[in-house]
Amino acid sequence: MLTVDFDRLGLRPGERVLDLGCGAGRHAFEMYRRGADVIAFDQDPDELATVREWFAAMRDAGEVPDGAEADVKEGDALALPFADGEFDRVVAAEILEHVPADIAAIEELVRVTRPGGTVALTVPRWLPEAICWKLSRAYHDTPGGHIRIYTSEELEAKTTAAGLVLEGRDHVHGLHAPYWWLKCAVGVDDADHPLVRAYHRLLVWEIEKQPAVLRAAGRVLDPLVGKSLVLYLRKPAAVRPRDAG
Template identity: 75%
Template sequence: MLTVDFDRLGLRPGERVLDLGCGAGRHASEMYRRGADVVAFDQDADELARVRDLFVAMAQAGEVPDGAEADVKEGDALALPFADGEFDRIVAAEVLEHVPADILALSELARVLRPGGTIALTVPRWFPELVCWKLSREYHDTPGGHIRIYSDAELVGKAEGAGLVYDGRHYAHALHSPYWWIKCAVGVGNDDHPLVKAYHRLLVWDIVKQPRTTRWAERALNPVLGKSLVAYLHKPPRGDDDAS
C-alpha cells in the first residue's frame, strides 16, 4: 500500500533515493522496482534485516531493472550519516509524528537532499488523527507513539523553515480512517473484535484486488477522510542546477 505518488515526486531510474523510517520497506521496494539506487533507513535493526531480505528476493526474482541497487542503513534521523546533497529524492512516510525534534529532522532531510531534488513528507492528517486521539489515549500515549497532530499549515511551515519549497499536497487512504476509529473505540490492541476483523478483511481484499468500486470511493473520499497528508517539496537549485 503506497502513500507517495512517485510520478509526482519525479523519481527516475538511476537516481539515489532515501526512504527515511522505511519500516517494512513498502516505499523503498517500489523505488527499487522502478530502478532507483535506494537506501532504506531506520533505527530498527530487525525491521531493516527483513527489508534487506526483501531486496534480495526481489533481485533474485528479476523484479528490478539492471543497474538498480538497494541497501539498508541503521541510524538516527537527527544525525543522518550521509553527505550534504547526497540524494536526488527523499521519502519520509509516517515518521515525523513520532519524532520529538521534528524541526531538526527536517533540517537533516533538507541537508542531504541535493539542490533541485524533491521530497515527499507524509503524516497522519489532522481530522482523522484527532478523532483517534479523542477515542483512545492508548493510540498515541505509548512509547514511540504519535506525539503531535499536524495541520497542513504546520507541516508545510516547518518544512519551509528548513529551506524547502512547497509544491503541493494530496490526501490518501480514506478507507483506512474508519478502521482506526473502530480500533480506537474498541481498544487499539483488540484485533479479535468482530468489527475490527471484518473491516481488516475488507482492507486486505481492497489492497489485493483493487476493485474499481473501492478505488473510486477512496478517490472521492480522500479530500474529506484521507488518513494521510502527503506534501511534496523541493530544495531550491543553486545557480544553473537542474531543478527537475
C-alpha cells in the same frame, strides 16, 4: 499500500533515493522496482534485517531493472550519516509525528537532498488523527508512539522555513480512517473484534485487488477524511553567481 505518488515525486531510474524511517520497507521496495538506487534508513535493526532480505529476494526474482542497487543503513534521523546533497529524492513517510525534534529532522533531510531534488513527507492528517486521540489514549500514548498532530499549515511552515518549496499536497487512504476510528472505539489491541476483522478484510481486498468500487469510494473519501497528508516539496537549485564583467 503506498502513500507516496512516485510520479509526482519525479522519481527516475538510476537516481539515488533515501527512504527515511523506512519501517517495513513498502516505499523502498517500490522505488527499487522502479530502478532507483535505494537506501532504506531506520533505527530498528530488526526491521532493516527483514528489508535487506526482501531486497535480495526481489533481485533473485528478477523484479528490479539491471543496474539498480539497494541497501539498508541504521542510524538516527537527527544525524544522518550521509553527505550534503547526496540524494536526488527523499521520502519520509509517517515518521515526523514520532520525532520530538522534528525541525532538526526536517533540516537533516533537507541537507542530504541535492539542490533541485524533491522530497515527499507524509504524516497523519489532523482530523482523522484527532478523532483517534479522542477515542483512545492507547492509540498514541505508547513508547515510540505519536507525540503530535500536525495541521497542514504547521507542516508546510516548518518545511518551507527549512528551505523547501511546496509543490503540491494530497490526502490519501480515506478508507483507512474509519478503520482506525473503529479500532480505537473497541480497543486498539482487539484485533479479533468481529467488526474490526470484517473491516480489515475489506482493506486487504482494497490493497490486493483494487476493485473499482473501492477505488471510487477512495476518490470520494480521500479529500474528506484521508488518513494521511502528503506534501511534495523541492529543494531550490543552487543559484549560479553572475559571470564577472
